[in-house]
Amino acid sequence: MMKKSIRFILRPGIFIVSILLLVNCNGPKKIVEEQNPDSSLVQTDEIQMEPSGVQLWANNCNRCHNTPPPKAYSDQEWVAIVNHMQKVGGLTVTEADKISEYLRASN
Amino acid sequence: METAINGKRTRLLILLLLFHFSLAILQAQDKETIDKQVWYQKTFALVGYTTLNYESSNGDGGFISATYNPIFVYKVNDKLSFNAELEVEVEDSWDGAVALEFAEFNYQLNNNIAIYGGKFLSPLGTFQSRLHPGWINKSINNPIGIQNELNGIKRLQGDSELGFGLRGGFNSGSTHFNYDLYMTNGPRLNDDGSVDFDSSGGDNNNSPAVGGRVGFLPFSNSTFEIGVSAYGGRAGTADAYSDAKVTLLVLDLNYVKGTEIGVFDIKGQYNNQKVSDTAFPETIVPFQEFNNNSSASYLQLAYRPPQSNFEIVNRVSNLNVPNEVAWGMDQTRYTITLDYWVNWNAAFKVGYDFINNDSNALGITFAMGL
Numbered sequence: 001m002m003k004k005s006i007r008f009i010l011r012p013g014i015f016i017v018s019i020l021l022l023v024n025c026n027g028p029k030k031i032v033e034e035q036n037p038d039s040s041l042v043q044t045d046e047i048q049m050e051p052s053g054v055q056l057w058a059n060n061c062n063r064c065h066n067t068p069p070p071k072a073y074s075d076q077e078w079v080a081i082v083n084h085m086q087k088v089g090g091l092t093v094t095e096a097d098k099i100s101e102y103l104r105a106s107n
Numbered sequence: 108m109e110t111a112i113n114g115k116r117t118r119l120l121i122l123l124l125l126f127h128f129s130l131a132i133l134q135a136q137d138k139e140t141i142d143k144q145v146w147y148q149k150t151f152a153l154v155g156y157t158t159l160n161y162e163s164s165n166g167d168g169g170f171i172s173a174t175y176n177p178i179f180v181y182k183v184n185d186k187l188s189f190n191a192e193l194e195v196e197v198e199d200s201w202d203g204a205v206a207l208e209f210a211e212f213n214y215q216l217n218n219n220i221a222i223y224g225g226k227f228l229s230p231l232g233t234f235q236s237r238l239h240p241g242w243i244n245k246s247i248n249n250p251i252g253i254q255n256e257l258n259g260i261k262r263l264q265g266d267s268e269l270g271f272g273l274r275g276g277f278n279s280g281s282t283h284f285n286y287d288l289y290m291t292n293g294p295r296l297n298d299d300g301s302v303d304f305d306s307s308g309g310d311n312n313n314s315p316a317v318g319g320r321v322g323f324l325p326f327s328n329s330t331f332e333i334g335v336s337a338y339g340g341r342a343g344t345a346d347a348y349s350d351a352k353v354t355l356l357v358l359d360l361n362y363v364k365g366t367e368i369g370v371f372d373i374k375g376q377y378n379n380q381k382v383s384d385t386a387f388p389e390t391i392v393p394f395q396e397f398n399n400n401s402s403a404s405y406l407q408l409a410y411r412p413p414q415s416n417f418e419i420v421n422r423v424s425n426l427n428v429p430n431e432v433a434w435g436m437d438q439t440r441y442t443i444t445l446d447y448w449v450n451w452n453a454a455f456k457v458g459y460d461f462i463n464n465d466s467n468a469l470g471i472t473f474a475m476g477l
Contacts, residue, residue: 051327051328055328059328059329059330060330062330062363063330063332063361063363064233064237064238064243064361065242065243065452065476066448066451066452067451068451068452069451072451072452073152076150076151076152077150077151077152077154078152079150079182080150080151080152080180080181080182080188081152081154081180083150083180083182083188084152084178084180084182084188084190087188087190087213087221087223087274088236088237089237089276089285090274090275090276090284090285090286090287090322091276091285092218092219092275092276092277092278093215093217093218093219094218095276
């Protein structure tokens with residue numbers, strides 16, 4: 001019975017610890033970047049290497065289905081649809097925002 | 108009794124930790140960051156898909172089903188969203204069904220993490236969570252053992268599960284990871300040795316199951332993705348199969364490459380299911396303990412020539428189950444399908460299914476995204 005109790009605690013425990021590790025991997029870096037304006041030069045270099053909205057749209061939609069044309073939906077619909085696809089495709093919010101901005105700008 | 112109390116304590120602990128964790132995330136953001144958050148007005152879209160299916164086998168043919176799957180997507184604000192899908196289906200016998208495929212809320216904690224809960228599509232592998240809608244699935248049918256439950260053959264994962272989880276993605280250099288970690292009511296073991304993953308009938312043992320998937324895209328400008336999923340939980344109750352556990356290991360692969368000679372699309376998935384050795388009353392030889400391990404897989408290659416509306420899709424799918432069970436049989440299917448795309452989201456599909464131990468079948472499907 002003791003072993004079972006340990007297992008009951010251990011399994012969700014590992015789950016939670018994994019989550020916390022994920023959070024710690026991403027959280028502090030964002031705060032440091034926001035508190036340190038001098039890091040803007042470094043950030044500029046990083047931004048230049050990041051894919052644009054049109055690149056993200058072409059690469060990520062195509063992973064599962066034909067790439068939809070920007071005029072397939074209205075601006076309002078794109079906001080909701082891209083938000084949904086961000087969760088399905090495992091994108092970051094930043095990436096989804098870039099795709100959404102591209103689609104609405106091209107609509 | 109003690110098990111039930113432990114289960115309740117565990118749930119309470121999880122809820123408290125998650126609450127604490129969510130608060131910590133919010134508090135970690137300074138006021139300026141919060142002020143920067145842009146709160147949109149609620150946005151909504153009604154999307155989805157529809158299919159019409161014809162099948163002919165052994166000289167008998169006819170339209171076998173029509174489906175309509177509306178998907179409701181709401182973005183309440185930058186943090187909160189809700190998505191749901193209904194499936195309305197009618198078969199040739201005019202038997203119809205309406206089912207809730209998924210209904211899930213999402214709360215975006217930060218750039219990389221969203222917490223979600225409700226009824227959600229199984230995140231194991233990619234076929235069920237991303238590829239099964241009729242206009243996305245390029246073949247005339249679904250891979251056996253992974254999404255196909257025809258003729259009493261069970262599949263080795265659920266359609267949808269009830270619970271909560273966290274998911275998201277993050278970049279590391281030029282690579283990208285996506286992940287999904289979740290808890291559900293868990294699997295249920297049947298008297299024939301098969302497993303139900305859909306949380307139907309509620310939690311039968313006060314023991315949640317835990318699962319997750321990690322996807323890895325080694326090149327940021329590529330569609331190449333490999334994924335590993337795992338799932339485990341107690342499947343029995345205090346009265347039956349009390350020590351039985353179910354574990355799943357799932358591998359998936361995806362690669363789409365546009366070249367001068369056309370677009371190549373490779374997809375695959377492998378599911379391996381293990382159930383603790385135990386005896387069941389409804390196996391071929393009742394109450395005889397056996398090695399209750401099963402696997403299912405598929406590999407699909409599609410090719411679309413440049414500037415063409417035609418696409419040819421080849422798929423091999425395979426199911427291996429123990430000899431002692433009656434809920435399935437070893438089977439290999441080779442399915443060849445010719446798609447004609449009338450729009451970016453609509454296709455006529457004509458295909459032929461070669462089955463090693465059953466009648467071959469012709470299938471015609473019209474599928475359209477909405």
